[in-house]
Amino acid sequence: MKTRTSIFFFLFILTVLSLSVAGIFSPGGFAQKRVSAQARNDSLDERIRRVENGLLAPVIIKGEPSAAMKLADRMQFYKTPGVSVAVINNGKIEWARGYGVLEAGGNRLVTPETLFQAASISKPVAAFAALRLVQENKLNLDEDVNKKLVSWKVPENDFTKEQKITLRELLSHSASITVHGFEGYSSDKQVPTLLQILDGTSPANSKPVRVDGTPNKEWRYAGGGYVIMQKLLEDVTGKPFPALVQETIFKKLGMTRSTYQQPLPKEFWDSAAVGHRPDGEKVKGNWNAYPEMAAAGLWTTPSDLARFAIEIQKSKAGKSNKVLSVKMVNEMLAPQVGGWGLGPELQGKNESARFAHGGANEGYRCLMVAYTDAGQGAVVMTNSDSGGALAAEIMRSVAKEYGWLDYLSKEKVIASIDPKIFEDYVGQYQLAPNFIIVITNENGKLMSQATGQPKNELFAESETDFFLKTIDAQIKFVKDAAGKVTGLVLRQGRRETPAQKIK
Numbered sequence: 001m002k003t004r005t006s007i008f009f010f011l012f013i014l015t016v017l018s019l020s021v022a023g024i025f026s027p028g029g030f031a032q033k034r035v036s037a038q039a040r041n042d043s044l045d046e047r048i049r050r051v052e053n054g055l056l057a058p059v060i061i062k063g064e065p066s067a068a069m070k071l072a073d074r075m076q077f078y079k080t081p082g083v084s085v086a087v088i089n090n091g092k093i094e095w096a097r098g099y100g101v102l103e104a105g106g107n108r109l110v111t112p113e114t115l116f117q118a119a120s121i122s123k124p125v126a127a128f129a130a131l132r133l134v135q136e137n138k139l140n141l142d143e144d145v146n147k148k149l150v151s152w153k154v155p156e157n158d159f160t161k162e163q164k165i166t167l168r169e170l171l172s173h174s175a176s177i178t179v180h181g182f183e184g185y186s187s188d189k190q191v192p193t194l195l196q197i198l199d200g201t202s203p204a205n206s207k208p209v210r211v212d213g214t215p216n217k218e219w220r221y222a223g224g225g226y227v228i229m230q231k232l233l234e235d236v237t238g239k240p241f242p243a244l245v246q247e248t249i250f251k252k253l254g255m256t257r258s259t260y261q262q263p264l265p266k267e268f269w270d271s272a273a274v275g276h277r278p279d280g281e282k283v284k285g286n287w288n289a290y291p292e293m294a295a296a297g298l299w300t301t302p303s304d305l306a307r308f309a310i311e312i313q314k315s316k317a318g319k320s321n322k323v324l325s326v327k328m329v330n331e332m333l334a335p336q337v338g339g340w341g342l343g344p345e346l347q348g349k350n351e352s353a354r355f356a357h358g359g360a361n362e363g364y365r366c367l368m369v370a371y372t373d374a375g376q377g378a379v380v381m382t383n384s385d386s387g388g389a390l391a392a393e394i395m396r397s398v399a400k401e402y403g404w405l406d407y408l409s410k411e412k413v414i415a416s417i418d419p420k421i422f423e424d425y426v427g428q429y430q431l432a433p434n435f436i437i438v439i440t441n442e443n444g445k446l447m448s449q450a451t452g453q454p455k456n457e458l459f460a461e462s463e464t465d466f467f468l469k470t471i472d473a474q475i476k477f478v479k480d481a482a483g484k485v486t487g488l489v490l491r492q493g494r495r496e497t498p499a500q501k502i503k
Contacts, residue, residue, distance in 0.1 A: 242293065
C-alpha cells in the first residue's frame with residue numbers, strides 16, 4: 001500500500017511540474033484550469049447520478065407509465081446485495097463505482113476493486129489467450145485439436161470420422177460439443193481434475209464432454225468446448241492455465257485484479273463478493289469453485305474487463321496491439337457459424353457493431369458490452385442469481401445516457417386472449433441437455449422458469465407469441481398439424497433457439 005501511495009504522489013508531482021512549465025501557474029491561468037476541472041467533475045457526477053436514477057425495463061407496455069427506476073430500489077427488489085459498474089467512453093474507463101455490500105447483512109462495501117465471478121465472460125478472455133498462441137504459430141485455428149492434445153483426446157465417433165474438431169469450432173460454439181454449462185463445487189465438495197470433468201467421472205458433477213453432432217454445421221453454446229480448449233492450452237504450453245493467462249493477458253493489460261485460480265486463494269477472500277441465491281440467501285461456503293476455468297472460472301472486476309474490452313477496440317484500430325495484432329483481432333470479431341465470434345457474441349452492424357458476453361454462475365450474474373469502433377461500452381457485475389435482469393436495466397440506463405443506438409426499451413402491446421389456452425403450453429421444454437424452460441399456469445398467469453434462473457411471467461402478443469417484461473426475450477409456442485404443442489422457440493436479440501417439449 002505504501003508503494004502504491006508513493007507512486008501516486010510521485011506522478012502528482014510530475015504533473016504539477018509539467019503544468020508549471022506550461023505556464024498554467026500564472027494567476028489567471030491556474031484559476032481558469034481549476035474551474036474547468038471542477039466543472040468536468042460536476043458534469044461527470046451528474047452523469048453518474050442520471051445513470052443511477054434512470055434504470056429502464058426492457059419493455060414498455062403501450063398505455064402504461066414507464067418511470068425511470070433508482071438503482072438502490074432495484075437492488076432491493078432483486079435481493080442483490082452488491083453491484084459494480086465500469087463505463088467506457090471515448091476509448092477509456094470514464095468511471096467505475098461499487099454499490100451495496102459484499103454479503104447480505106454485512107457492512108463491507110463493494111468498491112471498484114471488489115472481485116466478482118465473471119462466469120461465462122471467462123470465455124472471451126480465455127479465447128484471447130488461445131488466439132495469442134495462434135498468432136505465435138503454436139496453435140492453428142483449423143487444425144484437428146487432437147494433434148496437439150497430449151494428456152487427453154477428443155474421443156472419436158461417427159460424427160468425427162470426416163470432420164475433426166478444430167479450435168475455431170471450440171471458440172465459436174460450432175463443434176457440436178456436449179455440456180452447456182457447469183454447476184461448480186461448494187466448499188464441502190471435492191473439486192475434480194480437468195480430466196475427470198472431461199470424462200464425466202467422479203467427483204465431477206457434469207456429464208462427459210463429447211461430440212454428439214456434426215461439427216461445423218450449427219451453433220450450439222457449449223461450455224464443454226472451452227474445457228477442451230483449456231486442456232489444449234495447458235498441453236501446448238506446459239503451463240497451468242491461470243499462470244498462462246496471467247502472463248499472456250493480465251500482466252500485459254494491467255488487469256491486476258483478475259485471476260483464474262480455482263478455488264479462489266485465501267488472500268483474495270476479504271475483497272471478494274459473496275454469491276447469493278434469488279431469495280437473498282448466501283451461497284453455501286460463500287461461492288462455488290469452478291475448475292472449468294476457461295468456461296467459468298475467472299474472478300475479476302468490471303474495470304479489468306473494461307481494460308480487456310478497450311484493448312480489443314484499440315487493437316482493431318491498430319492503436320494498441322499488446323496481445324493480438326489487427327489481423328488476429330479481426331479474426332476474433334469475424335462472424336462464424338451462427339454469427340458468433342471467436343469468444344464473444346457479435347451483435348449489430350456498421351456503427352452499431354459490438355461484441356458482448358453475459359455470465360451466470362451460482363450466485364453471480366454479469367454483463368459486458370463494447371462497441372467495436374465507437375470506443376464505448378460498459379461492464380456490470382452482481383453477486384446474485386437475480387442480478388441478470390438488474391444488470392440489463394443498468395445497461396439500458398447507460399445506453400440512454402451515452403446515446404448508444406441499442407439497449408433501449410421496446411414498446412409492446414398486450415393481446416387479450418383466453419387464459420384457458422395456457423394449459424396447452426404447460427410443460428418442460430429442453431433447449432440443451434442440461435438447460436430446460438419450465439412453463440406453468442399459476443392462477444391464470446403463464447409463467448416461465450429457465451434452469452438456474454428466477455421465474456418470470458409471460459405476456460401475450462398473440463395466441464402463440466409471448467414476451468417477458470423483465471428480460472428482453474420472446475417465446476413462440478410451436479404446434480403440429482393437429483394443433484398439439486410440440487415445442488417452443490426462444491428469441492433473444494437476433495438469435496432463435498428451438499426447444500422440444502419433453503413433458
